[in-house]
Amino acid sequence: xxxxxxxxxxxxxxxxxISIINCAYENTAFDYxxxxxxxxxxxxxxxxxxxxDVSEKKEGRFTISFNKSAKQFSLHIMDSxxxxxxxxxxxxxxxxxxxxxxxxxxxxx
Amino acid sequence: xxxxxxxxxxxxxxxxxxVELRCDPISGHTALYWYxxxxxxxxxxxxxxxxxGAADDSGLPNDRFFAVRPEGSVSTLKIQRTxxxxxxxxxxxxxxxxxxxxSPLHFGNGTRLTVT
Numbered sequence: 001x002x003x004x005x006x007x008x009x010x011x012x013x014x015x016x017x018i019s020i021i022n023c024a025y026e027n028t029a030f031d032y033x034x035x036x037x038x039x040x041x042x043x044x045x046x047x048x049x050x051x052x053d054v055s056e057k058k059e060g061r062f063t064i065s066f067n068k069s070a071k072q073f074s075l076h077i078m079d080s081x082x083x084x085x086x087x088x089x090x091x092x093x094x095x096x097x098x099x100x101x102x103x104x105x106x107x108x109x
Numbered sequence: 110x111x112x113x114x115x116x117x118x119x120x121x122x123x124x125x126x127x128v129e130l131r132c133d134p135i136s137g138h139t140a141l142y143w144y145x146x147x148x149x150x151x152x153x154x155x156x157x158x159x160x161x162g163a164a165d166d167s168g169l170p171n172d173r174f175f176a177v178r179p180e181g182s183v184s185t186l187k188i189q190r191t192x193x194x195x196x197x198x199x200x201x202x203x204x205x206x207x208x209x210x211x212s213p214l215h216f217g218n219g220t221r222l223t224v225t
Binding site: 004006034036041042043044045046049089091095096097098099100101102 | 113142149150151152153154157165168200202213214215216217218219
């Protein structure tokens with residue numbers, strides 16, 4: 001049972017553009033929603049996280065938008081750079097983190 | 110400072126063999142997690158330790174999988190009678206206390222297990 005659904009599976013964006021990745025969940029017991037970035041051969045690294053009592057959180061070029069009523073949250077990467085090319089995972093926590101299936105982002109120069 | 114260290118980085122074993130995967134968490138982190146990541150998928154939770162005890166082992170797929178953390182620091186994931194379906198990257202993560210906004214998970218680079 002996939003508790004966190006992530007889309008799209010892959011994404012190609014031009015340098016300077018906006019990358020948007022979406023996630024949806026069903027379990028209302030989730031209380032913490034992080035996004036992780038993973039490069040090939042490396043473990044996931046925390047990018048940004050949000051609690052469900054907040055609708056938006058911004059850190060530099062990265063923004064999480066959270067819609068509690070729709071049970072959806074998204075990651076926006078502004079001014080996307082080639083160095084942002086990686087796989088991105090959304091996650092949600094009840095006891096342990098449940099991860100989405102990932103989005104492979106490619107930022108073209 | 111040092112991050113989460115996992116050894117070996119790669120392990121190739123034959124079907125039916127026993128393997129041990131080691132995780133050295135960040136010093137002072139009381140919480141330790143094991144995840145499994147199959148190719149093209151997100152990490153899948155296996156087990157969570159708070160100190161020496163397994164606080165949640167609901168993700169272990171069957172009784173061939175077992176993990177220990179005897180002194181509340183280093184952890185070992187043990188897989189008996191390995192099967193080809195066990196092939197994946199096994200990730201270890203640690204956090205200061207549980208995990209949340211103020212205590213994020215720090216992942217190691219994983220052990221890539223291949224069962225032939």
